[in-house]
Amino acid sequence: MTELDLGKQVANIRAVLQTVEAQVARGRIPEEGLADFKSAVDDVRLRLWGIMSASSSGEYDSFVERFRLRRATEILRELAQDVQQGKVAKGHPEMEWLTEAAQNLLALTAQA
Numbered sequence: 001m002t003e004l005d006l007g008k009q010v011a012n013i014r015a016v017l018q019t020v021e022a023q024v025a026r027g028r029i030p031e032e033g034l035a036d037f038k039s040a041v042d043d044v045r046l047r048l049w050g051i052m053s054a055s056s057s058g059e060y061d062s063f064v065e066r067f068r069l070r071r072a073t074e075i076l077r078e079l080a081q082d083v084q085q086g087k088v089a090k091g092h093p094e095m096e097w098l099t100e101a102a103q104n105l106l107a108l109t110a111q112a
Helices: 003-025 031-057 060-084 095-110
Strands: none
16 A cells, blocks of 8 residues: 555545544434444554554564454453343344354364
């Protein structure tokens, strides 16, 4: 990616943030949507910080592996807490997919 391309990407990100800010000011974005957007921005920020750190040390692959494992751990802990507190229904239709994925991961990691 050239510096010009990167400059365009930065301009795009700023434009999106300004658009969201304007929509929030007009009351057009529900709180749930804003929380999801914040989470995505946080994810981008953390990944960028890691990429910058890892690229200078030559440990990019290791960074990506650690980042994904830590993020998955964080998500699972928060989700377990939400289920326990009743914020996420145990009978939610997508819970079956999550259970299947968790069981598959457990089986794969138990073999290690």
